[in-house]
Amino acid sequence: MKLPQVNEVRKPAKTLAGVTPITVVVKPRKCDHGTCIYCPGGEKVPQSYTDKSPAVMRALMLDYDPYEQVRVRLKAFRLMNHPTDKIELIILGGTFLQYPKKYREWFIKRVYEALNNKESKDLEEAKKINETVRHRCVALCIENRPDNCSEEEIRDMLNYGTTRVELGVQMPDNDLYKKTNRGHTVKEVIEASEKLREAGFKLGYHIMPGLPYSNREKDFILFKEIFDNPSYRPDQLKIYPCQVIQDSPLEKMYKRINFIPYNEKETQEILEEMTLMIPEYCRTMRIMREIPPERLVSGITRIDIRREIEASLRKKKEKVHEIRMRELGFSSQFAKDIDMNITLNVLEYEASHGKEFFLQFTNKDNILFGLLRLRFPYKPFIKSLKNAVIVRELHVYGKSLNIGEKGEKGQHTGIGKQLMIEAEKIARKNGYKKIAVISGVGVREYYKKLGYRLDEDGIYMIKEL
Ligand code: SF4
Structure with a gap:
């Protein structure tokens, strides 16, 4: 090569x-x-x-x-x-x-x-x-x-x-x-x-x-x-x-x-x-x-x-x-000037008896900068998830950056943190006192900075609300 x-x-x-x-x-x-x-x-x-x-x-x-x-x-x-x-x-x-x-x-x-x-x-x-x-x-x-x-x-x-x-x-x-x-x-x-x-x-x-x-x-x-x-x-x-x-x-x-x-x-x-x-x-x-x-x-x-x-x-x-055709990184290949003004919108839908909230930051052209999947479970069978809501995915789009590298669009611009704050707000508003995140082991440090800790089984990152 x-x-x-x-x-x-x-x-x-x-x-x-x-x-x-x-x-x-x-x-x-x-x-x-x-x-x-x-x-x-x-x-x-x-x-x-x-x-x-x-x-x-x-x-x-x-x-x-x-x-x-x-x-x-x-x-x-x-x-x-x-x-x-x-x-x-x-x-x-x-x-x-x-x-x-x-x-x-x-x-x-x-x-x-x-x-x-x-x-x-x-x-x-x-x-x-x-x-x-x-x-x-x-x-x-x-x-x-x-x-x-x-x-x-x-x-x-x-x-x-x-x-x-x-x-x-x-x-x-x-x-x-x-x-x-x-x-x-x-x-x-x-x-x-x-x-x-x-x-x-x-x-x-x-x-x-x-x-x-x-x-x-x-x-x-x-x-x-x-x-x-x-x-x-x-x-x-x-x-x-x-x-x-x-x-x-x-x-x-x-x-x-x-x-x-x-x-x-x-x-x-x-x-x-x-x-x-x-x-x-x-x-x-x-x-x-x-x-x-x-x-x-x-x-x-x-x-x-x-x-x-x-x-x-x-x-x-x-x-x-x-999602893919709306992602910031993907869209950047075809659009020269991407509007950087973004707003949060939340889509609610039912899936497998639970309630799903799909949070997304998009611009006026519906280009996607970041998303979060929040679930109110139906019958959780894992101990740490009892009485908790769960974040199934947090993803910020744009070209992949190294950890600590400063971003201009998408990654490392605070969108992830904002999405987590919004998810916590939805959980609190609905009377939940605990939020859990399924996290790749390499993202645990990130969640620790947001006030989360590893549960006693060493699986989910959790936070009392
Ligand atoms: S890997 Fe197994 S389950 Fe998957 S398609 Fe092949 S035979 Fe079927």
Whole structure:
């Protein structure tokens, strides 16, 4: 790789959302229920990935060593001149909660040790050290199945320092689940969504339009249901239209069942329309899996179709509500003069029997500078959350800055603090005496400055009001 010039940031979009993402891949393992028909992998590479995905290729080279994977990515980001203080860790591959508990704990401990550049006696110590080191984990994401979200499994995820859980939902329909061998039903999706939210996690869904046995009309009905029905209403989406991938069960059967994936034109039309259906509280994290063309048997090869979708929506001057297209960092690429006068607005909605408050600072063009997700829980099962409200996410947008660096727009300009003050006001006004925050371990110092302390189980940052 040709080294960048001084101050030249390579691939600037990677840290535009305000954090530096590092993906760590777990070793291959088959899911307990078998294989969903569209899913590749599982023998030499983790299930649902191929040996040509960049993160998997790196992991393969490093023998799936979590420590080495993190160190290599940190070095790459440094060489590309990206900040590396605020790290978002993404644990990727298969169903992490189905791996043996010992492996999971070892894996997460090694990931923290790599950020800390120091070994620890156990996971607790590794997390503690990470609170004050240079490369702090500000968010940790785990991909999971809806039927691996028992209270015990949720406690395990909390112990790892997890802040976001992504559920494979595809399309919430029992008939489709059965025909595609998902191994769970809609009931598990609803229950998992509620438990995860009650524990304060940010909730992501992986969605798959164009499944075999579905059709365009059914896809739109189910997609609409995801936001109309308060049992779902995820905070984030990854939208992966169904493709026929080598080594998946679908490869062997797609001709027999006359399955034809959406073509490029259909995909673009459908995803444009779906993007317009996404409400203000939800962010589209990604569109299209990173499946290399040589591993595709049938389906579109355009990994970057998202650009076309967004460009087309901008050209048509459509009003997009979803978060990513409104974010300050993202919008700065297309608007020269961004109005810096911002106001707070609060969207209230019901989700999983609880009440959600989505606080956002926006300008007159609805460009998003910062957001906070506050929940009044329904039946919290975690001791520290009894009688408390919970902040599930605090995020300030703009280019990622190093800790202590002064910001001009977005990050490090006091927006985060202001959002926390507003959340506390809402809690007090509604008679609550305690507020809790699910915090990446590397953000605990920030909350301490705002008067929060770690709860006795060492999980949430809490404050008496
Ligand atoms: S649950 Fe996910 S990883 Fe497991 S087989 Fe299904 S799609 Fe693949």
